[in-house]
Amino acid sequence: MCLSADIGELPVQGKTAALVGMPKLVIFDCDGVLVQSEEITLSVLISMLNARAPGSATLDVTRFIEHFRGRRIAECLREAECILDIHLDNEFEQHFRQRALDALTLDLKATDGIVEVLDSLQVPYCVASSAPRSKIEHCLRIAGLFSYFEGRIFSCYELGRWKPDPLVFLTACDTYDIAVSDALVIEDSVTGIQAAVAANIRVLGFGPPHRRAQLAAAGALPIADMREVLAIFN
Structure with missing residues (x-):
């Protein structure tokens, strides 16, 4: 996905809704997205x-x-x-x-606004992380998010290929029988964004304002507040 040079000229929520459309599957990264680890x-x-x-x-x-x-x-x-x-x-x-x-x-704490987002989503969602499953589950339990993602965890360690390889995202789409064009990835790292781009999946780059240019350059639409995800579904 290529972003236009004028990305900063429109409010992020409006730009997000216009660019992404209505996904049928939301794939969250774990570290830095669901939890601040x-x-x-x-x-x-x-x-x-x-x-x-x-x-x-x-x-x-x-x-x-x-x-x-x-x-x-x-x-x-x-x-x-x-x-x-x-x-x-x-x-x-x-x-x-x-x-x-x-x-x-x-x-460890859950990302501000993530519970509100998860409670509001009406489409399937999952987590796809480069971390081992044991660490993913540990982080989710500490942050009070495990009940949202039990049975919805994809770990690169179980596939033997790590981001920026796209396999973990493609596996999630295959598992849910969702076309990559109907999926949305939320990532915080350049490596993760590169994996989503390689999978031809649209991607939001979550991070503070000072990382906006870095996330956009990698191929993501930057957001600074997790609640901005909900604009896509309005």
Whole structure:
């Protein structure tokens, strides 16, 4: 989906309704869309990586939260090894995941407005995430959203292919017997948006105003408030 250069000239809700139309399936990403987990987990990861870094060669937290957002953790670790010139043992990812789960248990919250959106949707919806199923379910339970998505979870780990590969979105459409032209993806990361674009599925990019240009450049229509999704169905 290509966005026009004048996207900022119209109110987001009106532009959203006009561009997207009425979807028959809504596919949510989990981290950063349903729950506000990316900053928590990636802050833990970057802190652990910097603790292994020699001297002053460390990763800037703000920059690398954005850089790693939506990507497979194993891929992030390989890149960090090259940047920091370090070797991570086989147990590093396991330790990270446990510390991240502990941090999520303390601080994770559902995205503002998501319950209102889910309660209002009259079409099928699901979650399609690059995270392992165990993490998806853990996050949804902590945030009080698991009852909405039980039996509606698609994990890249179970498919063996990760975003920006489109398979997880295509699998969701196939499962619900919905054409990609009738689906809508809501993502917060460039990687996830690229996966939706590769699947030929229309995509909303959810994030704060300062990320609007980044999300639009990746191929999404940016929204800053989750409730804007409801404009599509008016």
